[in-house]
Amino acid sequence: MTTATPARRKSGLVLFLAVTFVASWLSWLIAIAVGGPAMSFPTVIPYLLGAFGPMIGAIVIRLRRASRRQPTPAHAVRLPLIGLLWTPVLLAVAAGTVVGAALLAQQLGGPPVSLTAAQTLIEVSGGPLAFAGVMLVVGPLSEEFGWRGTMHPRLRAKMGRLLAGLLLGVIWSVWHLPLFFVAGTVQNAFGLLTFSGLTYMLSVIPMALLAAYGYERAGVLGAIAIHFGANATMSLVGVSGLLPQALIVGVQTVVALFLLAVHRDRKKVSATPEPAQQELVPAHR
Template sequence: MSFPTVVPHLLAGFGPMIGAIVIRARRARLRQPVPAHTVRLRLSMRLFWVPPLLVTASATVLVAALLAHLLGGPMVSLTSAQSLISTVGGPVPFLISMLVAGPLSEEPGWRGTAYPRLRASLSRLQAGLLLGVVWAVWHLPLFFIPGTIQAGFGLFSWSGLLFTLSVVPMALLTGYAYERAGVVAAIAVHFGFNTTMALLGVSSPITLAVVVAVQIVVATTLLAWRRDRKTDLPVQADAHQVVPDSSPRVGQTRG
């Protein structure tokens, strides 16, 4: 986390976005069409999904923290939040850092690029689970970098294990958000989760375990809600079926 080793650390953090830029540049150079399951960014009614999805992501952490306290876990407190915000220079720098480090640096890659390509041959659940496992493995190097939250947990600890496990239901939630309102919604869900975790200082194993449980319930409920078998299934006729770049339609989404 100190110079010069912080440089590759930052580049790695933006790895998913860099990968997305490379893949999309290649697609444009080869004049390849947009994948069929891509959700286009449109200033339409779809963006009204963003605020409730952001609130839902934050609520999963807050509700889990309250439930964990009832089960004997630590009390919910904003003391650590005040200290954290003061350390980074105030609310605005804090919110900007939480938005850039994670949501903006990762979601264009994970959900905006990888997810719609996985959906060409996988269902929503399968694509979310597979990407969740990849996403969890991608976080593992953070456990070996002093100064990160993950290093504070320790890889071979209950907190470290539960943090890694929590990435999978988060992938399901962000995947659902992407299909509702595109990358903006995925960024909002990622931001809501990370920010609430940081403000509440969630670190105890019991709280992390309840967070995982609550998010599994919420993710499975959302995926099952208004489920449409026709739109939930991957494209079967042709794995390369795509929507042309010039199409005026919003990319296919799933309910």
């Protein structure tokens, strides 16, 4: 009779992905069937629920680990106090890659960068706090406890940070596919089988690498800072043309590869299991 190895018992990657994709894709398929713009009632309910698929997957994995009294994965990053200091830096890095690429695109004949569109978007959203709240919840908070807080450390137990980031980026990109068929989403506006749509799918990969760097620097808070900074800035700058999209992919790829190359592991992982740590999943869902 054979038994599963400890690493295999602890991972839960397949379960996490199954729960995440089923929760998200089923919700978005319901949104597609209901019809109407994503933020209109009642479509908004399954649309927003789908965004929390990775969070639901993270909760399932944490409950499973707790019931089996398994330790936190060795590469899980707790929230260090220095993470609070890194947050504004990571926000600036993420926003800077978008603004820098948009300004470069403008110099190369692309659409001009204007603050007018940003002001209009904030007003339509109900003010700066409402805009920031929506951008924080839909994406960074709903996803990062799953992608980075749960999946990334389990991948890191099997491979290097670059390969882990690339693999997670591909999976994260595929996860977005149903959104191309939900009216009113950015993905739907691009269209799946277009250069803009394909560039969007590609852009998720360097974002995953940047978020991986943020996670290894400051835990889930760092990944949230990267995700929020990039998403909010792209919305404010109004990135829609193919040229700025492509340049953002290029700039973020270069920056992410550089940061990951110069960042060292906090400690070498030993072959023996480590004491259980606090895994970063919110206490209140």
